[in-house]
Amino acid sequence: MKKLKSFLGYIWAVAAIIIALATFFGQSYFSRALVATTGITVNPRYSGGEIIKTVDHGNYKTAMHRPVFDALIGQTKEGFIQINWAPAAGLPQVISEGFDYNSDGKEDFIVTLNTATGKATLASSNPAVLDIEKSYHLKNGWAVRVLLKQP
């Protein structure tokens, strides 16, 4: 038994060298495999969540993300929805666009964004749409987060 334990100890110690090498040589492979296996993504509180609708305006595109109410378990009472406009070069000085985030066929809010100053205003026609949280000057465009509450 002692000899077996000793043998296994040495095997494990030598395996540590192989593991060290594999960690670096296989980092890309293991990373891809881990993502593919777990399906892990960045939390929507940071990424804004999946894009559910895009509108092509010719010079620029609007991307509407899904409403984010994600909590550790279940959902929060308040959340946000993120709207992106890109590319920066194609954006007009003032963007004003309406959105139907709950797909009920009615416009829920209109966001007006001044791309020169970053000032964003909200006209809400749905009581669940609360306010502009913040506008963000991205590398290649703009984004706005609109605060929502659960209907």
Add this chain to the structure above:
Amino acid sequence: MNKDTAGIVPATQQPGILKTLLLCLPMMIITVIMLSNGMLPTEPARLTAFILTFVFINVIFFLMIRTGETDRWRSILFVTYAVCFVVSFIANLIEVRGSMALSPADIIEGLAPCCHIVIPMTLIPAALTKTIIFPGTIIGTKYAIVSMFVLWTGATIALGRGFCSWVCFFGGLDEGFSRLFKKARIKDVNPKWNYLPYTVLLLIVLASAVTLAPFYCQWLCPFKTVTEYPEITSVKTVIQAIIFISLFIALVMVLPALTKRRIQCSLFCPMGAFQSLTNKINVFNVRVDPEKCIKCKKCIQTCPTFSINEETIAKGKTAITCMKCGKCIDACKQNAIFYHISGTPLTGGRVEIYRRLFIYPAFIFLATMSGGFVQDAIVKTIKLIITGSMF
């Protein structure tokens, strides 16, 4: 001298130059491949940096093998690694983003580089929501979240808490300051402080799970001072900046210098506490031969992480907080402390084999991790000298 548990190789057992070179040959081959990414650089500044880094790293490894001392040489590379990491990281941030500050737009674009300290905070949310609560990229860059997970997993299996002395790119800062003075100005530190990192770990894991945000990164990380910090746009970000700078000065600079211990690493870092818990899956440990020990307490005084005391010596072990730096092994004149492989006999004259089997994987991590940053820092410095700009 009893060769059963020799720590430092006595002169009579030191390998000759030729044998040392032979033992170093695998590391030379590995470092050439790792440092060059399989292709030697052609640009003069990069080639110079590559040659200097290669020679530096391999001289360190040569001396480790030749002298039998571990920590003495590891420490030089480990501190250099941390300094070069900071130089390279800040220079890259300024080159890419124009500033060390992380703006809200950078956060929603996922431009925050991920480090290993994030890992414990992300585990509960990842298990329950299948998402990572960090504003970085998942895959594809050096600092991508999953790349950091892979690195941490490999290093933890191979080295356990040795991660903190051989892989962590922050630890060398703490260690560097702990070696500034010859003698400790503060000698007695209450052992109860050893529980603080576990408290910090518990706090940040729970707080991060509840808020779905990396609490330590947002409020407690001293290393934000030398990496990136939230753009100062509000009272909240001012408070965060004050906390980061205060913790850095206290835990990474002043207290390590005064105590000659790695205070941030041993008494505050939640990642260190986490590594103590995951260390069990690893096969390497540091053992003490109580029969050889003359109770000079040299090891207790020199241990940078409060991991060895009279109680652990009596048990023939170090505490779970041991970072396997090898400082106690180097310090023990009786050769009563040694690296060990679980399951193998504690006697039988194989101590130097155990040590070599540990330092090979440990040094592969240290050399590979440090190599990139050392090269990059050298290139940036050369550019700064020649052109007046790092970019």
